[in-house]
Amino acid sequence: MTDEDLPTLGPLDRGLYALFSRHADSATHDRDRRSYRAAGLSTSFDVYLSRVYGLAWAAGVTTALLAFVAIALAPSDLGAGLLDFLAGGLPVVNRLPLPAIPRVYVALVTAALAGALLRWLVVRAGGFYLRRAAAARREEIARTLPGAVRYLRVIATGTTDQRAMLQRVAEQPAYGATADTFRAALNKAALTGSIDEGLSMVARDTPSRDLLAPFLLKFREHAAQGSDSLESYLKMEGRLLSHQQERVRERASGYLELVAELFVVLLVFPALAVLILTVASVLAPGLSTSIGTPLGPVSVRALLVYAAVAFVLVVGLGAATVVVSLRPTDHATPSYRPPERVTGVLATATSNPASAARAFAPPALAVTGGLWALGYDPVNVVLLGYAAYGIPVGVVAVRRASRDDAKDREIRDFVHAVSGHVSLGRPFPEAVGRVAREVDLGALQPDVEDLAFNLELTTGVDETDDVRAAALDRFVDRVGTPLASQTVGLVVGALEAGSDTEDVFETLETEIGRLYHERKALRSRLLVYVAVGWTTALLVVGIVVAVNASVLDGFAQLSTVADADAGMALDPTAVQPARDRARFYLVTQATVLSCGWFAGTASRGRYEALLHSGVLVVLTYVVFTGLGLV
Secondary structure, three states: OOHHHHHHOOHHHHHHHHHHHHHHHOHHHHHHHHHHHHHOOOOOHHHHHHHHHHHHHHHHHHHHHHHHHHHHHOOHHHHHHHHHHHHHHOOOHHHOOOOOOOHHHHHHHHHHHHHHHHHHHHHHHHHHHHHHHHHHHHHHHHHHHHHHHHHHHHHOOOOOOHHHHHHHHHOOHHHHHHHHHHHHHHHHHHHHOOHHHHHHHHHHHOOOOOOHHHHHHHHHHHHHHOHHHHHHHHHHHHHHHHHHHHHHHHHHHHHHHHHHHHHHHHHHHHHHHHHHHHHHHHHOHHHHOEEOOOOOOEEHHHHHHHHHHHHHHHHHHHHHHHHHHHOOHHHOOOOOOOOOOHHHHHHOOOOOHHHHHHHOHHHHHHHHHHHHHOOOOHHHHHHHHHHHHHHHHHHHHHHHHHHHHHHHHHHHHHHHHHHHHHHOOOOHHHHHHHHHHHOOOHHHHHHHHHHHHHHOOOOOOOOOOOHHHHHHHHHHHHHOOHHHHHOHHHHHHHHHOOOOHHHHHHHHHHHHHHHHHHHHHHHHHHHHHHHHHHHHHHHHHHHHHHHHHHOHHHHHHHOOOEEOOOOEEOOOOOOOHHHHHHHHHHHHHHHHHHHHHHHHHHHOOHHHHHHHHHHHHHHHHHHHHHOOOO
């Protein structure tokens, strides 16, 4: 970073830069510097490191002050007990006579150590973040590079200009980090005046040292040798990368199986642990001992129950996050966006899950208020209010997904039919018009008719508009599925590059068939985990209901028995059916919530997770209230 760049920084960044930028040249951060180049952050390395050191010092000083105040104000007995514990437990120290140490010295030393430790941890965390960002980019490149290479092969039939080819890929958001890397290569080429130099610089800094770096260098070499050499190389490289990508997906499936197994164990265990604690409290009165908390005295068993609830919810969120991360990027669930205007949100509330998530929030709040007014328990008010929000939003998401699936099925037939007409020598607009008139494409029919109409236009609003490109872009937007953007949306760039139309659609036909079958296979695999989530939820509900119905009353009677001759007295308040059933119900609802999140995310994403979890919450409520257990 040069001095001329300083005025562009804010006052805080300029101050941090002046204080800590010297650390950027330290050999300690050589590894961080390499990770920074691979992470692709927008800020310069010295500014980033200055921010990290500023945060580290702020956290360290704050922690030191808090530690000093806490130790200085702590009760004398607590401090003396802690010192006695350390003096008696530390090796060597427990053999030496130690003088009485004033509390202020203990506070100063402890505060200094705590602050220094946290400062060191924050600095290390800054380097760890860079490495994780580089690893995420490497994984994203590995997932998107095969498709980009196949797209380059189609473009290579029309042009061998490296800049034009890389620009076509860089304009496609479907290729994610690979498109970003190609854009960076073009930017560096514009600065240096040489595309070869730009490719070399990106190949040096990319985190994908095993895939993208050698590809860029070989791409440069074969492009210099002519179109035949480049096409042959891209065809071979596309096949090799596709095979490698398939092996990565198989490994991800194995990881997902392990996650599902751990998920079942971690969710069933808390419910069983609560049952065991309830039974053990009859023989272990210590579990009923009260502990003072900011919210009032709470028994040890109650704290363990609430900890089990929190643990179950964290496991559910973690499992759902892992499912999202293991889902291949090119088969990710679509990201819906609501309209900006309120009227647009309301108009699309039954067709756009993002709009439904906003439109159904006020009615859900009204339902929650009504439940509270009717005197429902606060737990049930929250749970049923959540269900009143999640179920309608999830239903809209399922309806939209079904419509998108129908369009994806028809888009294969559409591409196949157009490819057949193009192979007979008909122009692309005429081929689309014939397909729109002669083939029934079901849910896709209005979109195809709109495409045919737009392709027949000879001019646009602007005389320089490319009517064909604009029509295809409009078609992709109307269809609105990831499959359409990954396939038909790429035809525009290939045709604009001058590629042969017949070759483009032949490749497109192969690509769309491959993507569709991969998507269906992934859907079939993930349905297994939907079944796992539901089975786990119903299993926990069944176990808890059985214990509540047949075991709890028996232990309540047992706890009132006193055997004076045996010298043993049981705690008569250890088991209280009404209280313990409420706790069992709370743990069960937390478990079915987590199961619903896992099942819905595995199915189609976060919106369907609302549906699964909401339905399971209502089902659990009906079962418990119908049997009189709450």
